[in-house]
Amino acid sequence: xxxxxxxxxxxxxxxxxxxxxxxxxxxxxxxxxxxxxxxxxxxxxxxxxxxxxxxxxxxxxxxxxxxxxxxxxxxxxxxxxxxxxxxxxxxxxxxxxxxxxxxxxxxxxxxxxxxxxxxxxxxxxxxxxxxxxxxxxxxxxxxxxxxxxxxxxxxxxxxxxxxxxxxxxxxxxxxxxxxxxxxxxxxxxxxxxxxxxxxxxxxxxxxxxxxxxxxxxxxxxxxxxxxxxxxxxxxxxxxxxxxxxxxxxxxxxxxxxxxxxxxxxxxxxxxxxxxxxxxxxxxxxxxxxxxxxxxxxxxxxxxxxxxxxxxxxxxxxxxxxxxxxxxxxxxxxxxxxxx
Numbered sequence: 001x002x003x004x005x006x007x008x009x010x011x012x013x014x015x016x017x018x019x020x021x022x023x024x025x026x027x028x029x030x031x032x033x034x035x036x037x038x039x040x041x042x043x044x045x046x047x048x049x050x051x052x053x054x055x056x057x058x059x060x061x062x063x064x065x066x067x068x069x070x071x072x073x074x075x076x077x078x079x080x081x082x083x084x085x086x087x088x089x090x091x092x093x094x095x096x097x098x099x100x101x102x103x104x105x106x107x108x109x110x111x112x113x114x115x116x117x118x119x120x121x122x123x124x125x126x127x128x129x130x131x132x133x134x135x136x137x138x139x140x141x142x143x144x145x146x147x148x149x150x151x152x153x154x155x156x157x158x159x160x161x162x163x164x165x166x167x168x169x170x171x172x173x174x175x176x177x178x179x180x181x182x183x184x185x186x187x188x189x190x191x192x193x194x195x196x197x198x199x200x201x202x203x204x205x206x207x208x209x210x211x212x213x214x215x216x217x218x219x220x221x222x223x224x225x226x227x228x229x230x231x232x233x234x235x236x237x238x239x240x241x242x243x244x245x246x247x248x249x250x251x252x253x254x255x256x257x258x259x260x261x262x263x264x265x266x267x268x269x270x271x272x273x274x275x276x277x278x279x280x281x282x283x284x285x286x287x288x289x290x291x292x293x294x295x296x297x298x299x300x301x302x303x304x305x306x307x308x309x310x311x312x313x314x315x316x317x318x319x320x321x322x323x324x325x326x327x328x329x330x331x332x333x334x335x336x337x338x339x
Contacts, residue, residue: 010254012117
């Protein structure tokens with residue numbers, strides 16, 4: 001049966017405030033405002049590449065909620081499953097971001113406690129969505145925000161899985177949201193539902209307490225929990241504005257690892273959302289081609305390019321990413337201008 005949505009995600013959508021021009025949080029007098037949030041970043045990346053996506057989230061029923069709704073529509077993500085909070089105290093989660101410049105690292109301050117998304121209830125979500133999406137994605141951030149969001153997200157995973165959707169999950173561990181023991185036990189409990197897993201090597205070794213070589217660690221998620229695809233990024237930070245990036249994908253179905261040469265010396269304008277862009281590229285590759293090799297190429301390219309774009313949300317379409325993939329694998333001189 002044909003489904004209306006290729007991908008539906010669930011997570012908090014936030015307002016990002018940043019001082020312009022590389023100014024400091026402690027000194028600047030003005031902020032630029034942007035929409036962002038891990039699951040919106042993923043949905044928008046897949047949408048920009050050409051597939052139909054939607055997001056489940058909860059927003060305050062006020063002007064800031066309208067701003068987020070408009071930004072969601074602007075990146076081609078359906079707002080059909082946005083829920084609006086009219087209760088007293090309804091608010092949008094905020095975070096403040098300061099760009100870094102070597103040797104000063106970027107800085108983030110969160111102000112998200114008690115946001116409307118914390119009040120989301122699975123029964124508020126339209127029931128028809130579960131049978132109308134090919135894939136569902138959420139992250140450890142959503143599980144970490146509190147018991148309410150955790151219960152809602154896990155129940156959504158269960159309902160999507162029962163309706164035949166592929167389940168994607170990004171561990172995205174944040175130590176300032178929950179402790180390692182709680183994260184490990186919670187995520188282990190949901191991994192049997194997960195088809196595509198995104199997990200960093202650091203999270204595997206520290207939070208999951210896995211040992212051995214990285215390929216052995218990646219394979220273990222499939223052997224222990226039945227995951228089909230495990231994706232691990234590899235970023236080298238030379239300075240806040242100079243990164244090298246690649247990744248490894250393990251396909252348990254064929255017992256095969258996929259890798260490619262890294263994107264070197266990426267000129268970083270804004271790294272926020274580049275991990276989510278990687279997730280978007282991989283999911284697009286699997287949804288469009290059902291091919292881990294294509295997933296790797298699109299994941300690496302979309303992540304590398306997102307680093308060059310300000311704000312959380314990506315801004316690259318299929319044509320641009322395809323051109324970058326071709327350039328990355330080409331040899332010899334290349335034109336410096338698209339014309």
